[in-house]
Amino acid sequence: MKILVPLKRVADPDNANKVKIPASGEKIDTTGLEPKPNPFDEYALEAALRLTENGQTPKVRAGEVIVVTFGPKECDTTLRAALATGADRAIRVDTTDDKLDGDLVARALKAIVDREKPDVVVMGKQAVDGDSNQVAQLLAEYLDWPQATFAATVHEEDGALLVGREVDGGVITLRVKLPAVVSVDLRIVAPTSVYSTKTARTFKYNDGVRFAALPAIMAAKKKPLVELKLADLTADVAPKIVYNAFQAPPARKAGIKVKDVADLVLHLKDEAKVL
Amino acid sequence: MSDAFDLENPTEEHRLLRNTLRDFVRQVVEPQADEHDRSGVMNKALLKRVGDLGLLGVTIPADDGGAGMDAVAAALVHHELSKSDPGFALAYLAHAMLFVNNFYWASNADQRERYLHKVLSGEWVGGMGMTEPGTGTDVLAMKTTARRVDGGYVLRGHKALITNAPDGDVFIVYARLDDQVTTFVVERGFKGFSTPDKTRKMGMRASMLGELVFDDCFVPSANLLGHEGKGVGNMMRNLEIERLTLAAMSLGIADRCLEVMVKYAVERQSFGKPLVEHGQIQRYIAESYAKTEAARALVYTVARKVSPDTRNRLGTDASKLFAAPVGKEVADAAMQVLGGWGYCDEYKIERFYRDAKLLEIGGGTLESHQKNITKELARLVSG
Ligand SMILES: Cc1cc2nc3c(=O)[nH]c(=O)nc-3n(C[C@H](O)[C@H](O)[C@H](O)COP(=O)(O)OP(=O)(O)OC[C@H]3O[C@@H](n4cnc5c(N)ncnc54)[C@H](O)[C@@H]3O)c2cc1C
Numbered sequence: 001m002k003i004l005v006p007l008k009r010v011a012d013p014d015n016a017n018k019v020k021i022p023a024s025g026e027k028i029d030t031t032g033l034e035p036k037p038n039p040f041d042e043y044a045l046e047a048a049l050r051l052t053e054n055g056q057t058p059k060v061r062a063g064e065v066i067v068v069t070f071g072p073k074e075c076d077t078t079l080r081a082a083l084a085t086g087a088d089r090a091i092r093v094d095t096t097d098d099k100l101d102g103d104l105v106a107r108a109l110k111a112i113v114d115r116e117k118p119d120v121v122v123m124g125k126q127a128v129d130g131d132s133n134q135v136a137q138l139l140a141e142y143l144d145w146p147q148a149t150f151a152a153t154v155h156e157e158d159g160a161l162l163v164g165r166e167v168d169g170g171v172i173t174l175r176v177k178l179p180a181v182v183s184v185d186l187r188i189v190a191p192t193s194v195y196s197t198k199t200a201r202t203f204k205y206n207d208g209v210r211f212a213a214l215p216a217i218m219a220a221k222k223k224p225l226v227e228l229k230l231a232d233l234t235a236d237v238a239p240k241i242v243y244n245a246f247q248a249p250p251a252r253k254a255g256i257k258v259k260d261v262a263d264l265v266l267h268l269k270d271e272a273k274v275l
Numbered sequence: 276m277s278d279a280f281d282l283e284n285p286t287e288e289h290r291l292l293r294n295t296l297r298d299f300v301r302q303v304v305e306p307q308a309d310e311h312d313r314s315g316v317m318n319k320a321l322l323k324r325v326g327d328l329g330l331l332g333v334t335i336p337a338d339d340g341g342a343g344m345d346a347v348a349a350a351l352v353h354h355e356l357s358k359s360d361p362g363f364a365l366a367y368l369a370h371a372m373l374f375v376n377n378f379y380w381a382s383n384a385d386q387r388e389r390y391l392h393k394v395l396s397g398e399w400v401g402g403m404g405m406t407e408p409g410t411g412t413d414v415l416a417m418k419t420t421a422r423r424v425d426g427g428y429v430l431r432g433h434k435a436l437i438t439n440a441p442d443g444d445v446f447i448v449y450a451r452l453d454d455q456v457t458t459f460v461v462e463r464g465f466k467g468f469s470t471p472d473k474t475r476k477m478g479m480r481a482s483m484l485g486e487l488v489f490d491d492c493f494v495p496s497a498n499l500l501g502h503e504g505k506g507v508g509n510m511m512r513n514l515e516i517e518r519l520t521l522a523a524m525s526l527g528i529a530d531r532c533l534e535v536m537v538k539y540a541v542e543r544q545s546f547g548k549p550l551v552e553h554g555q556i557q558r559y560i561a562e563s564y565a566k567t568e569a570a571r572a573l574v575y576t577v578a579r580k581v582s583p584d585t586r587n588r589l590g591t592d593a594s595k596l597f598a599a600p601v602g603k604e605v606a607d608a609a610m611q612v613l614g615g616w617g618y619c620d621e622y623k624i625e626r627f628y629r630d631a632k633l634l635e636i637g638g639g640t641l642e643s644h645q646k647n648i649t650k651e652l653a654r655l656v657s658g
């Protein structure tokens with residue numbers, strides 16, 4: 001199976017409370033925050049690796065995983081880390097985040113899919129910086145491929161994927177024919193979430209994403225990493241969403257103390273209007 | 276930080292290794308550390324997991340199944356592991372540096388064939404026996420002897436204070452053959468070889484310490500490591516990376532203790548203001564920071580000049596002489612800043628404090644570094 005995994009580099013999500021908005025409101029300032037791969041994209045990579053191996057013998061690769069990112073030269077480190085973890089090839093589309101929106105990324109990804117012809121695009125459900133949650137859906141639409149979003153489980157079948165999605169009150173299972181677009185949620189890295197046809201269903205993965213082995217880190221620099229221009233992928237490089245100004249949400253007001261349960265219910269009814 | 280000159284991560288591979296280790300240490304090493312400190316048992320499953328990541332052969336060339344990295348990478352691994360679990364890091368050091376690294380550079384093809392895979396995977400735990408009950412710093416006065424017999428050697432004597440002795444499978448052992456120090460590889464199960472009960476100790480409890488007893492232990496000729504009478508060469512070469520990585524462990528302890536004390540001092544209120552606003556607390560924090568940064572600069576500068584083919588006695592002695600007290604002093608400062616809560620186990624400072632002291636003793640006491648450095652400097656003057 002050939003899988004394309006888009007990866008985005010974001011400002012350290014564990015310290016998201018430290019982002020600032022300058023008085024001018026022109027941008028979100030993430031200075032000083034360490035760049036990290038978007039966690040959902042790391043989960044997508046882990047899912048893709050599980051789909052291209054027998055879990056018992058992960059060093060023997062069965063299939064191809066191509067990672068792609070949109071960003072400046074510094075993002076090569078993110079791609080190298082993905083290569084060290086097990087991806088086979090990497091593509092960096094040279095641009096910067098302020099020149100992109102989800103639609104432009106989806107159109108550019110379509111061009112890459114047309115070239116690479118993967119069996120499936122596995123991606124994070126959203127990037128934790130903008131939280132837009134659009135690219136997978138837009139990409140599936142542009143490709144006219146079936147899509148399964150927020151996957152919690154993926155089991156490979158012959159020519160299809162069985163995708164479990166958690167919804168209110170249970171799990172929906174979808175069978176998507178390949179090629180397809182799958183976006184993943186965080187449960188996808190649980191020990192029994194993903195099985196290729198090669199992995200025994202009794203096998204249990206370590207919880208979470210895998211760690212790059214040191215010899216693989218050394219070997220990663222020999223794996224191909226190509227740079228593309230955005231204009232090579234789509235003629236129309238203008239984003240459709242233009243950000244005019246940013247504004248921090250109002251600071252939280254201090255809470256109040258209620259006398260008793262009756263008082264609490266009153267406040268919930270009259271002020272919060274949730275009852 | 277600008278990448279132009281990143282002392283801790285000279286190449287992209289070092290940076291990737293460090294990032295991977297940080298995730299691994301946070302997710303896998305940290306959660307098990309307290310438990311193994313309390314039980315006093317080494318986490319063998321963790322050593323195997325570390326083996327799966329290729330970390331047991333950091334310095335072993337890639338063609339022989341290692342990662343083919345340098346002493347900076349070796350320092351880096353010890354540094355990061357020690358931010359969560361210095362005790363495990365010591366067991367790792369005894370295995371990966373004192374056994375694997377030492378063994379590799381002294382072994383022949385047949386020996387590598389027989390042992391390397393087992394210790395690189397973590398299937399077997401290794402250790403190294405140099406110290407004896409009666410000789411530590413004065414190591415060349417060791418009393419364990421070897422004599423030639425048909426098909427090999429017979430070892431007689433007693434090693435003490437040996438990390439991984441109670442649970443190790445294979446050891447590098449130094450003994451006198453015709454009065455010349457010679458190196459042997461001894462497997463658990465060799466006739467006449469035993470490891471009595473573990474030795475209890477103040478800290479580093481996630482590694483086990485014990486004795487190696489050779490009661491007319493037969494060692495086949497194939498297990499002579501290097502040449503007869505040439506043990507001091509192996510010993511001295513390997514002591515350099517040992518001192519460097521021990522110094523890096525101290526740096527890891529200092530980094531962790533500094534982080535904990537700053538966070539605590541920002542959050543804890545006393546006399547109507549946070550601790551960080553009290554001058555005496557500022558002194559603990561600021562001096563700890565300056566010392567830690569100085570240790571970092573020294574350890575990683577020296578690390579660039581340590582390799583199997585070059586000698587760097589001065590640098591490695593200096594890095595451990597300087598860094599070992601830094602770990603201990605910063606742990607002590609952290610405990611003071613945390614007050615009674617530092618003395619209790621919730622913030623883990625008391626564990627790091629107990630662990631830190633070892634670095635002033637193991638792998639060479641502070642006094643031995645002082646002696647060696649001065650001897651070397653004097654030799655440079657007098658020729
Ligand atoms: C937790 C732990 C793990 C260890 N792991 C290992 C291991 O895996 N393998 C191994 O072989 N050894 C190991 N050791 C032993 C360690 O290397 C020795 O403890 C160390 O070398 C000191 O030797 P000693 O304890 O015999 O002290 P001694 O040499 O007896 O020293 C006692 C004191 O006298 C001082 N002193 C000695 N000689 C001089 C001198 N000439 N000038 C000035 N002062 C002097 C010392 O500095 C020290 O303060 C370990 C020790 C510990 C505590």
